[in-house]
Amino acid sequence: MSTAHTPAAAGGADEAPLLISTEGAVRVLTLNRPQALNAFTTGLLSQLRIALDEAATDANVRAVLITGSGRAFCAGQDLSDPHIKPEFDEHTGEVDVHRKPKAKDIGNLLDHYYIPLALRLRSMPVPTICAVNGVAAGAGANFALGCDLVLAGQSASFIQAFSKIGLVPDCGGTWLLTRLVGRARALQLALLGDKLPAEQAQQWGLIARCVADADLMSEAMVVAQKLSKMPTRALVQTRQALDASMDLEFEDALKLEARMQSQLGYAHDYLEGAAAFLSKRPPVFKDR
Numbered sequence: 001m002s003t004a005h006t007p008a009a010a011g012g013a014d015e016a017p018l019l020i021s022t023e024g025a026v027r028v029l030t031l032n033r034p035q036a037l038n039a040f041t042t043g044l045l046s047q048l049r050i051a052l053d054e055a056a057t058d059a060n061v062r063a064v065l066i067t068g069s070g071r072a073f074c075a076g077q078d079l080s081d082p083h084i085k086p087e088f089d090e091h092t093g094e095v096d097v098h099r100k101p102k103a104k105d106i107g108n109l110l111d112h113y114y115i116p117l118a119l120r121l122r123s124m125p126v127p128t129i130c131a132v133n134g135v136a137a138g139a140g141a142n143f144a145l146g147c148d149l150v151l152a153g154q155s156a157s158f159i160q161a162f163s164k165i166g167l168v169p170d171c172g173g174t175w176l177l178t179r180l181v182g183r184a185r186a187l188q189l190a191l192l193g194d195k196l197p198a199e200q201a202q203q204w205g206l207i208a209r210c211v212a213d214a215d216l217m218s219e220a221m222v223v224a225q226k227l228s229k230m231p232t233r234a235l236v237q238t239r240q241a242l243d244a245s246m247d248l249e250f251e252d253a254l255k256l257e258a259r260m261q262s263q264l265g266y267a268h269d270y271l272e273g274a275a276a277f278l279s280k281r282p283p284v285f286k287d288r
Contacts, residue, residue: 016032017031017032017033017041017043017044017047018030018031018032018044018047018048018051019032019069020051022061023221023224023225024225024228025060025061025062025063025225025228025229026061026062026063026064026065026221026224026225026228027051027055027058027061027063027064027065028064028065028066028067029048029051029052029055029064029065029066029067030066030067030068030069031044031048031066031067031068031069031073031074032068032069033069033078034068034069034070034071034072035070036075036078037070037071037072037074037075037134037135038068038069038070038072038073038074038075038140039074039075039076039077039078039140040074040076040077040078040081040139040140041078041081042081042083042109042113045113045114045117046113048117049113049116049117049120052064052117052120052121052124053120055124055126056120056124056125056126059288061126062126062127062227062228062229062232062288063126063127063128063129063224063225063227063228063232064124064126064127064128064129064224065128065129065130065131065220065221065224066128066129066130066131066144066147067130067131067132067133067216067217067220068132068133068134070134071133071134072133072134072135072136073130073132073133073134073135073136073140073144073156074136074137074139074140074141074143074144075135075137075138075140076137076138076139076140076141076161077109077138077139079165083104083109084104084106084109085104086104106167110170110171114139114170114171117143117171118142118143118146118171118172121143121146121147122146122172122243124236125232125233125236125288126228126232126235126236126288127148127149127224127227127228127232127235127236127239128146128147128148128149129147129148129149129150129151129220129223129224129227130144130145130147130149130150130151131151131152131153131216131217131220132144132150132151132152132153132156132158132198132207133152133153133156133213133216133217134153134155134156134157135156135157135159135195136152136156136157136158136159137158137159137160137161138159138160138161138162138171139170139171139173141158141159141160141173142160142169142170142171142172142173142176143171143172144158145158145172145173145176145177145180145206145207146171146172146176148239149208149209149223149227150206150207150208150209151207151208151209151210151211151216151219151220151223152198152201152202152207152209152210152211152216153198153210153211153212153213153216154198154199154210154211154212154213155198155213156197156198156210156213157195157196157197157198157201158189158195158196158198158201158206158207159193159194159195159196160173160177160189160190160193161193162190162193163190163191163192163193164193168190169190173190174190177189177190179246180204180205180206181204181205181206185204198210229285230285231269231270231273231285231287232269232285232287232288233264233267233269233287233288234264234269234270234287237260237263237264240260241253241256241257241260244256267287268285268286268287269283269285269286269287272284272285272286273285
């Protein structure tokens with residue numbers, strides 16, 4: 001079963017900047033500003049967070065698949081957005097630092113939009129999959145990397161573009177990059193801001209898989225559908241345990257595993273999985 005709807009436009013020139021559809025138990029979110037390479041505006045960021053909130057509370061959703069429309073996944077923050085666009089002197093064309101209003105403090109933009117979005121994505125009660133269909137730059141790259149599994153088309157690329165405009169990686173980039181590829185490669189990506197092709201991103205361990213462009217969405221949907229039929233609660237706790245292990249001593253990681261197994265061992269999905277295994281039948285998982 002497939003259903004689709006779009007949220008009401010948030011105003012301004014954008015029409016339906018986020019498309020939402022459902023394929024079985026998979027919620028599909030498509031960034032839809034192709035004319036701007038799906039760059040983030042505050043309107044799109046707000047709608048994306050609301051859509052993730054809705055998916056998180058919908059018991060029928062067991063996986064979320066995120067992609068972009070057109071030839072890009074997301075070019076990062078739209079610098080023409082009124083919330084961030086610098087004030088320019090109308091005579092010289094240069095930035096007037098004395099007229100920069102408080103509302104355009106980039107830290108405020110992160111506090112009110114990016115941090116809540118990144119935290120929502122990281123705490124989703126279902127697996128998240130990203131299908132990167134073109135360039136993923138700046139916050140767009142780090143938003144994609146915040147998903148549980150990242151697939152990318154062969155022509156896709158990842159760019160930590162922040163250093164080129166005098167900023168640091170955000171949307172979780174400083175946390176994600178070192179954990180995904182190590183300090184040396186993280187610094188190479190963040191300091192130089194060079195384009196990393198999808199195939200090399202897979203070789204480095206930045207993403208899970210690089211596939212042919214024509215096969216990207218079909219392969220991503222296969223992965224999403226597979227995850228949607230698996231024991232959701234156990235998958236999410238696996239993500240939580242792996243994230244936590246980065247900051248735990250070995251013994252503490254062992255104890256965390258034991259606490260999680262104690263909880264999961266009483267849940268429906270373990271009892272169903274064990275019964276199905278012993279009966280040699282396919283399991284039907286329901287926990288979330």
